[in-house]
Structure formats: C-alpha cells, structure tokens
Amino acid sequence: MGSAGPRRHCRPGRGCRARRDRPRHALPGTGPRGAGTRGPAGREHSAGGKVQESFVRARKLDGIPACSAAPVTELPRYADAERDEISGGEPDPAGVAGTGLTWRSKEKHFGIRTRGRLVAHAGFVVVPVSVGGTRLQVAGLGGVLVAPDQRGRGLAQLVVTTAMEHAREVGLQLGLLFCRPDRLPLYQRMGWSPLEGDVRVEQPTGTVTMPLRSMWTPLHDGARWPSGPVHVLSLPM
Numbered sequence: 616m617g618s619a620g621p622r623r624h625c626r627p628g629r630g631c632r633a634r635r636d637r638p639r640h641a642l643p644g645t646g647p648r649g650a651g652t653r654g655p656a657g658r659e660h661s662a663g664g665k666v667q668e669s670f671v672r673a674r675k676l677d678g679i680p681a682c683s684a685a686p687v688t689e690l691p692r693y694a695d696a697e698r699d700e701i702s703g704g705e706p707d708p709a710g711v712a713g714t715g716l717t718w719r720s721k722e723k724h725f726g727i728r729t730r731g732r733l734v735a736h737a738g739f740v741v742v743p744v745s746v747g748g749t750r751l752q753v754a755g756l757g758g759v760l761v762a763p764d765q766r767g768r769g770l771a772q773l774v775v776t777t778a779m780e781h782a783r784e785v786g787l788q789l790g791l792l793f794c795r796p797d798r799l800p801l802y803q804r805m806g807w808s809p810l811e812g813d814v815r816v817e818q819p820t821g822t823v824t825m826p827l828r829s830m831w832t833p834l835h836d837g838a839r840w841p842s843g844p845v846h847v848l849s850l851p852m
C-alpha cells in the first residue's frame with residue numbers, strides 16, 4: 616500500500632496540474648492507446664513505462680478549482696457518521712436499498728475534505744471471485760459518494776482513481792464494481808467496462824444473481840477480465 620498522505624494536484628507557486636483546457640484525450644479514462652497507454656487512476660504511462668503526472672479536470676465551484684481544494688487522503692474509518700457527513704443524512708444515497716442485498720464493508724477508504732468537511736469517498740476491498748472456474752482476487756470498489764453540493768466537479772473521478780491506484784500498488788490486477796444502470800456512463804468515462812452476463816454473489820441466504828450492473832477495469836497494462844461465468848465468493852461490495 617502506498618503512502619496514506621494527501622494526493623494534491625496543485626503545486627504551490629507552480630500552478631495547477633489540472634488543466635481545464637487540456638485536450639479530452641489527455642483526461643483520465645479518455646486517453647488513446649498507442650504512444651502511451653492509460654493506466655489505472657487516470658495516469659498516462661509513456662511508451663517507455665514512465666508514469667507521468669495525472670491530469671485532473673479543474674471544474675470550478677464558487678470560483679475554486681476542484682483540484683485546489685481536493686487532496687485525496689486515506690481515511691482511518693468510514694462508517695455511518697462519515698457517510699452522513701457527505702450525504703447530509705440521506706439514508707440511501709446510492710439508491711440501491713431496493714435490491715435488498717447485504718453488502719460487505721470496504722477495507723480501504725479514500726476521501727476528500729474541503730474546508731474541513733468530508734465531501735467525497737470511495738473504498739475498496741479485496742474480493743475473491745471465480746471466473747470460468749478460475750479463482751482470483753480483485754479490487755472491489757464501492758461506497759462511491761460525493762456531497763450533493765459538490766457534484767459535477769470531478770470529485771468522484773478523483774476518489775475512484777485514487778482508490779484503484781492503491782489497489783494497483785498492492786498488486787491487484789483488476790477492479791470490479793456494481794452499480795445501477797444509470798451510473799454506467801460515469802464509470803465508462805473513467806475507463807471501466809460493463810461485464811455482460813449474470814454475476815452471482817453470496818448473501819446470508821445463499822447465492823443470488825446480482826440485480827445491478829457489473830463493471831471491471833484493468834489495474835495494470837494488459838490486464839483483462841477472463842471469460843466465463845462470474846461468481847463473487849463473498850458478499851458484494
């Protein structure tokens with residue numbers, strides 16, 4: 616696991632790494648494959664393998680670029696109090712309570728504070744899966760949440776890409792998430808791809824078919840989701 620220190624995207628006195636005017640192909644999740652390949656966390660990997668700086672959009676809210684106020688830090692805990700701090704107490708901010716599913720907690724949590732208030736979170740947990748009969752461990756992303764008054768600034772992308780960067784650093788090859796169908800475009804913009812076919816997950820009552828959409832992302836160059844039926848061998852995250 617990498618440093619738990621803040622990931623800042625502005626350099627004091629040297630300007631902001633984020634570029635509103637940066638060409639779209641240089642944004643996380645939108646890079647062309649060729650001279651360089653897009654790695655996890657929206658980083659651009661040069662053909663020589665050197666990791667270049669991550670470019671993050673700097674959308675302004677109240678005149679403040681997201682990056683100037685948005686260091687991503689690893690959180691020591693993420694429980695109901697932290698979730699409520701972000702959501703304002705909304706009981707089901709992700710809109711998945713209707714599935715009736717039991718979810719597992721995430722192990723690693725990443726968040727953004729602005730003016731002392733927690734405004735964004737993403738977490739992951741190492742999840743055992745069977746794909747086509749082959750067992751592997753993947754980074755299960757979950758708990759992606761941005762405060763209602765902070766949405767549309769790229770904060771979800773920041774916390775998701777940071778979480779997956781840490782998953783990559785601990786050697787995981789693939790990320791997996793579950794989401795409502797209307798969230799597919801959000802994650803596709805970050806480089807995630809839908810998994811077709813049913814995914815089975817464990818519940819206290821036994822194995823069930825996941826009613827939400829499943830998506831995956833490579834955490835290393837060349838990593839690919841294997842073919843075959845997918846069975847998450849634990850509660851979903």
Ligand SMILES: CC(C)(COP(=O)(O)OP(=O)(O)OC[C@H]1O[C@@H](n2cnc3c(N)ncnc32)[C@H](O)[C@@H]1OP(=O)(O)O)[C@@H](O)C(=O)NCCC(=O)NCCS
Nearest residue numbers: 708709759760761766767768769770771772794800801804
């Ligand atoms: C979904 C959510 C996390 C997005 O947070 P956000 O900070 O506004 O997202 P970002 O600004 O990082 O958006 C990243 C990209 O996804 C797009 N996007 C954001 N929300 C979207 C949505 N609901 N549907 C489709 N695309 C969306 C953005 O337009 C942006 O694309 P762009 O780069 O082309 O502009 C936030 O709306 C939220 O907390 N919702 C409630 C909880 C939830 O649904 N979590 C997801 C559970 S799977």
